[in-house]
Amino acid sequence: MAQTPDTLIGAIEAGGTKFVCAVGTGPGDRMLARASFPTGDRPAELLATVADWLKEQEGRYGRLRALGIASFGPVDLQPGSSTYGFITSTPKPGWQSTDLVGRLRAAFADIPIGFDTDVNGAALGEHAWGSASGLSDFVYITIGTGIGAGAMVGGELLHGLVHPEMGHMLLPRAPGDDFPGICPYHGGCWEGLCSGPALHRRTGVPSEDLLPDHPAWGLATRYIAAAIANITCILSPQRVILGGGVPKGGRLGEDRFFQQVREKLQAALNGYITAPALGPDIDRYLVPPLLGDHAGVCGAIALGQKAAREE
Amino acid sequence: MAQTPDTLIGAIEAGGTKFVCAVGTGPGDRMLARASFPTGDRPAELLATVADWLKEQEGRYGRLRALGIASFGPVDLQPGSSTYGFITSTPKPGWQSTDLVGRLRAAFADIPIGFDTDVNGAALGEHAWGSASGLSDFVYITIGTGIGAGAMVGGELLHGLVHPEMGHMLLPRAPGDDFPGICPYHGGCWEGLCSGPALHRRTGVPSEDLLPDHPAWGLATRYIAAAIANITCILSPQRVILGGGVPKGGRLGEDRFFQQVREKLQAALNGYITAPALGPDIDRYLVPPLLGDHAGVCGAIALGQKAAREE
Numbered sequence: 001m002a003q004t005p006d007t008l009i010g011a012i013e014a015g016g017t018k019f020v021c022a023v024g025t026g027p028g029d030r031m032l033a034r035a036s037f038p039t040g041d042r043p044a045e046l047l048a049t050v051a052d053w054l055k056e057q058e059g060r061y062g063r064l065r066a067l068g069i070a071s072f073g074p075v076d077l078q079p080g081s082s083t084y085g086f087i088t089s090t091p092k093p094g095w096q097s098t099d100l101v102g103r104l105r106a107a108f109a110d111i112p113i114g115f116d117t118d119v120n121g122a123a124l125g126e127h128a129w130g131s132a133s134g135l136s137d138f139v140y141i142t143i144g145t146g147i148g149a150g151a152m153v154g155g156e157l158l159h160g161l162v163h164p165e166m167g168h169m170l171l172p173r174a175p176g177d178d179f180p181g182i183c184p185y186h187g188g189c190w191e192g193l194c195s196g197p198a199l200h201r202r203t204g205v206p207s208e209d210l211l212p213d214h215p216a217w218g219l220a221t222r223y224i225a226a227a228i229a230n231i232t233c234i235l236s237p238q239r240v241i242l243g244g245g246v247p248k249g250g251r252l253g254e255d256r257f258f259q260q261v262r263e264k265l266q267a268a269l270n271g272y273i274t275a276p277a278l279g280p281d282i283d284r285y286l287v288p289p290l291l292g293d294h295a296g297v298c299g300a301i302a303l304g305q306k307a308a309r310e311e
Numbered sequence: 312m313a314q315t316p317d318t319l320i321g322a323i324e325a326g327g328t329k330f331v332c333a334v335g336t337g338p339g340d341r342m343l344a345r346a347s348f349p350t351g352d353r354p355a356e357l358l359a360t361v362a363d364w365l366k367e368q369e370g371r372y373g374r375l376r377a378l379g380i381a382s383f384g385p386v387d388l389q390p391g392s393s394t395y396g397f398i399t400s401t402p403k404p405g406w407q408s409t410d411l412v413g414r415l416r417a418a419f420a421d422i423p424i425g426f427d428t429d430v431n432g433a434a435l436g437e438h439a440w441g442s443a444s445g446l447s448d449f450v451y452i453t454i455g456t457g458i459g460a461g462a463m464v465g466g467e468l469l470h471g472l473v474h475p476e477m478g479h480m481l482l483p484r485a486p487g488d489d490f491p492g493i494c495p496y497h498g499g500c501w502e503g504l505c506s507g508p509a510l511h512r513r514t515g516v517p518s519e520d521l522l523p524d525h526p527a528w529g530l531a532t533r534y535i536a537a538a539i540a541n542i543t544c545i546l547s548p549q550r551v552i553l554g555g556g557v558p559k560g561g562r563l564g565e566d567r568f569f570q571q572v573r574e575k576l577q578a579a580l581n582g583y584i585t586a587p588a589l590g591p592d593i594d595r596y597l598v599p600p601l602l603g604d605h606a607g608v609c610g611a612i613a614l615g616q617k618a619a620r621e622e
Contacts, residue, residue: 074585137469137471137472151545153465153467153471154467154469156464156465158465158546159448160448160464160546160547161547161548161589163547164546165584166544166545168580168583168584169540169544170483170537170540170579171483172481172484173484185580185582186579186583226481230545233475233476233477233478233479233480234477234480234545235469235546236470236476237471238471269479269496270496270497272479272496273476273479274399274473275472275473278472
């Protein structure tokens with residue numbers, strides 16, 4: 001991706017708990033200002049606060065060239081749609097049918113606004129400055145409160161009919177595992193079995209406190225490996241980036257968590273697809289995000305840069 | 312896709328049982344000549360025969376502008392690779408490490424050669440003249456001797472690290488189904504449970520002779536629906552095209568087979584992804600290929616046209 005260091009972007013990572021906002025041209029030192037606001041249940045007020053904060057930074061650092069918004073969903077991404085730029089059918093109180101892009105366009109009428117899912121934003125951030133630098137085909141997965149994923153295929157973010165909902169894929173059960181899963185739609189889909197809340201429900205303990213020898217780690221890494229095997233069979237990515245709270249591995253630790261998932265992924269594929277990335281180079285196939293917890297807001301900067309380039 | 316009716320293409324559908332060759336500019340009347348040769352176990356001889364046949368047609372219909380080859384696999388599609396254009400590690404006797412593209416380039420040195428998997432070829436054919444006309448994101452699946460799939464994402468064929476191997480995704484077991492599956496790598500992956508040979512092994516009867524009320528149809532449509540639910544969650548296609556022998560539904564019939572898969576697909580997704588294509592328009596989401604058994608060789612014509620355009 002061509003980097004455009006002179007292009008000052010207003011970035012919004014719209015999350016279900018907080019909105020992280022930034023002004024800058026990239027990660028690290030290139031992020032000039034950063035602020036966080038609780039999401040709450042009054043979108044109109046929050047979005048006015050966010051717009052005011054961005055205007056204030058504009059007074060300090062110079063004119064913004066574009067906005068980038070990476071949002072929790074479901075969102076409408078169809079350019080021609082009458083609800084383009086909306087958060088649509090979310091269960092989050094107050095946020096149903098919120099015109100996210102429209103409310104910010106009212107304050108920033110003259111600049112382009114890039115808008116995508118939080119996970120597509122994070123994928124774009126990892127592509128610009130992180131673990132997916134130089135790749136054309138990869139997947140960014142986050143496992144936390146839910147399981148979401150964004151994908152790049154042939155150098156472009158994958159959108160398709162709506163957007164991927166990889167967290168809801170169906171997986172084979174581990175023998176003897178009769179935990180029903182917590183997804184209200186699918187019970188034991190991937191998210192229903194492996195999200196942070198699913199592990200908490202299964203064990204009675206938050207995943208960050210789970211001891212290294214707790215059998216739930218064995219199940220979680222098995223299901224995550226099966227899901228990544230399916231993503232490998234369906235999307236044939238060059239790399240899979242696995243972020244969010246659960247892959248930090250609690251007291252097991254990130255390194256051991258990743259090692260277990262990599263071993264089980266290779267066992268699940270069983271050598272059928274022959275490529276170095278799935279053999280000796282597996283440590284570079286499945287990796288944590290380089291931007292870590294900043295992937296989201298950096299992704300929003302990258303979405304703004306993309307909008308500026310495409311204007 | 313821009314159609315190029317003046318561009319005469321030599322097309323080769325390289326299958327495990329037979330090679331179907333054609334000269335033409337498209338399907339139907341636009342296919343000027345067509346011939347079929349058994350694959351056998353002597354690639355050098357067969358490819359010389361194929362080249363001779365194409366030269367003969369060139370004498371009759373005019374100079375070929377490009378060749379298109381849609382091949383059984385695994386194949387090497389990496390442009391820079393030393394084995395680009397090869398059939399690589401196939402168990403098919405005589406065909407390991409066959410330089411398919413190289414042997415044809417020896418006979419047709421001056422024209423471009425488009426080369427891809429059989430299923431990517433069929434996908435491109437359905438995009439040019441069939442069930443995927445006008446779409447940018449769709450999947451073409453064939454369920455026969457094996458299960459394979461090709462995908463278009465954002466208007467381009469998906470390749471990624473190697474190429475998709477969707478037939479090998481892992482699926483949840485139906486309660487009480489203890490059939491071990493026949494995949495030598497994964498046992499009961501999708502292909503291990505649902506290919507034609509898997510249904511034959513499960514029932515003792517070829518799928519084309521299976522009676523409408525045989526319980527194997529219930530299992531097959533359930534697993535196929537689960538696999539398409541996973542493809543829907545991961546790729547978010549605008550349409551899924553389902554071809555090959557098994558979806559003809561034997562004595563159950565194609566219409567009832569598709570109806571069962573559609574119902575079970577909607578049950579598996581359970582309304583989570585809201586889009587007309589997955590609701591009232593499901594009959595247009597999951598469809599048979601319009602080119603039917605000609606998808607492969609038409610796809611090879613489309614691959615040749617693409618190579619001619621990109622030259």
